[in-house]
Amino acid sequence: MSKKILVWFRNDLRLHDNEMLVEAIAKSDSILPVYILDPRQFVETKYGTLKTGSIRAQFTLESVLGLRHSLKQIGGNLLIVTGSPEDIVPQLVQEYEITEVYHHREVAREETHVSALVENALWKLRINLKHFIGHTLYNKEDLPFPIKDIPDAFNQFKKKIERDSIIKPCFAAPDRINVAEVIDWGTLPELAELNLLQQAQDKRSDLEFLGGEAEGLAHLQKVILLMQQAATSKNLILASKLSAWLAIGCLSPRKVYWEIKKMEGVPNTKAMFNHILLGLLWRDYFRFMFKKYGNTFFSPNGFGSQGLVDVENEQENFSKWKNAQTGFAVVDAVMTELNTTGFISNVARQTAALYLINNLEVSWVFGAAYFEEKLIDYNPASNWGNWANVAGVGNDQKSKSVFDLDKNIKNLDPKGNYALTWSS
Numbered sequence: 001m002s003k004k005i006l007v008w009f010r011n012d013l014r015l016h017d018n019e020m021l022v023e024a025i026a027k028s029d030s031i032l033p034v035y036i037l038d039p040r041q042f043v044e045t046k047y048g049t050l051k052t053g054s055i056r057a058q059f060t061l062e063s064v065l066g067l068r069h070s071l072k073q074i075g076g077n078l079l080i081v082t083g084s085p086e087d088i089v090p091q092l093v094q095e096y097e098i099t100e101v102y103h104h105r106e107v108a109r110e111e112t113h114v115s116a117l118v119e120n121a122l123w124k125l126r127i128n129l130k131h132f133i134g135h136t137l138y139n140k141e142d143l144p145f146p147i148k149d150i151p152d153a154f155n156q157f158k159k160k161i162e163r164d165s166i167i168k169p170c171f172a173a174p175d176r177i178n179v180a181e182v183i184d185w186g187t188l189p190e191l192a193e194l195n196l197l198q199q200a201q202d203k204r205s206d207l208e209f210l211g212g213e214a215e216g217l218a219h220l221q222k223v224i225l226l227m228q229q230a231a232t233s234k235n236l237i238l239a240s241k242l243s244a245w246l247a248i249g250c251l252s253p254r255k256v257y258w259e260i261k262k263m264e265g266v267p268n269t270k271a272m273f274n275h276i277l278l279g280l281l282w283r284d285y286f287r288f289m290f291k292k293y294g295n296t297f298f299s300p301n302g303f304g305s306q307g308l309v310d311v312e313n314e315q316e317n318f319s320k321w322k323n324a325q326t327g328f329a330v331v332d333a334v335m336t337e338l339n340t341t342g343f344i345s346n347v348a349r350q351t352a353a354l355y356l357i358n359n360l361e362v363s364w365v366f367g368a369a370y371f372e373e374k375l376i377d378y379n380p381a382s383n384w385g386n387w388a389n390v391a392g393v394g395n396d397q398k399s400k401s402v403f404d405l406d407k408n409i410k411n412l413d414p415k416g417n418y419a420l421t422w423s424s
């Protein structure tokens, strides 16, 4: 019997640095690349928010089509199906006589629950689900400690990992692929079919986020250009705005690392290199913390006890915050930018979170759920991990005292221009 591997794409929508794909091609006669759009990703949450809002939904659809395009360019295609993976994957296995299924392992509870259901269903068919690791800069296997011993304090984690671990080279993107014979490769739903309305690009935003590996790689090249220009630039921009492509896996963190590393030695690029690397380490840290502690990050009291919650006015205050109607200009500007573009800077995220938690006395989990709906770069570990930290219920006790709303506002809007630009 010929060996046919089903490659289940999730948040890894790329050809470059994709070990799962490379191994599937090497170990099979043909592969079946599949993307499953799960309607559960678009439902309302217990916080009254949506799991996915229109801006990220649009970005996701573009990224999936981008992957199909990339696969077609090397002689393949992408099967697109809507439904629950635990139903779809076993059906496809039987229909296409698949001998093994590959996917990238996730860390948050809903994502791991889905893969556990798929694994169980495949088990009954005596088919193996092989897990790959491909979301982090450092591989779990290369860490100098087992997951249970990873330091809780970010600074210790950073120090140890940089001293004792390595960043592997990227896997080359395949240039040929042999896919199974499929009569109908399927289509993606329109946003309207997901009960979402397309949002036009806000003219105040300086970047149009277009989903897809090609767009992600093109944006990475713009970041490299920014680094080159740093020598003569008066206003040094450190933030890369790469997060949306990283979150859905159109870019691998290793690709980002090795590309920006090529700039080593070019004068004045060090600050931006260090800034991006620090961000990637935070990203790894939260993923590993989710692996270590699992669901604790989703609980209001997390690793401690959350502060005061004004239960009586919680819903009203949450609503004012979401709708940029708190009356506090900078926070309203942040929420307007978030609502209209899906992207805000790290300092803006902290500002909005601090105000919601400390000034409006709303439980931080409502804020985290709203960011989950709105952020174009949402990923569970980075979002819920950062929120828990800002709320003082994260597992890194040192991070409790570092947040200061006044300092943040000075950083974000020293001259009041930001609030003016984003006054709705």
Ligand SMILES: Cc1cc2nc3c(=O)[nH]c(=O)nc-3n(C[C@H](O)[C@H](O)[C@H](O)COP(=O)(O)OP(=O)(O)OC[C@H]3O[C@@H](n4cnc5c(N)ncnc54)[C@H](O)[C@@H]3O)c2cc1C
Residues within 6 Å of the ligand: 238, 239, 240, 241, 242, 243, 244, 246, 247, 275, 276, 277, 278, 279, 280, 281, 282, 283, 284, 286, 344, 345, 346, 347, 349, 350, 353, 371, 375, 377, 378, 379, 380, 382, 383, 384, 386, 387, 390
């Ligand atoms: C309340 C709150 C919620 C957040 N939710 C998310 C989220 O859902 N998804 C997300 O990717 N980031 C999240 N962040 C982290 C951070 O704000 C964004 O990653 C960053 O602003 C993206 O901008 P950038 O691409 O210019 O980052 P850069 O500063 O250029 O950093 C490079 C990359 O490192 C990663 N990174 C940077 N800072 C962090 C951080 N603190 N934690 C985790 N990863 C980081 C991102 O992937 C980013 O693209 C959140 C932060 C806060 C305070």
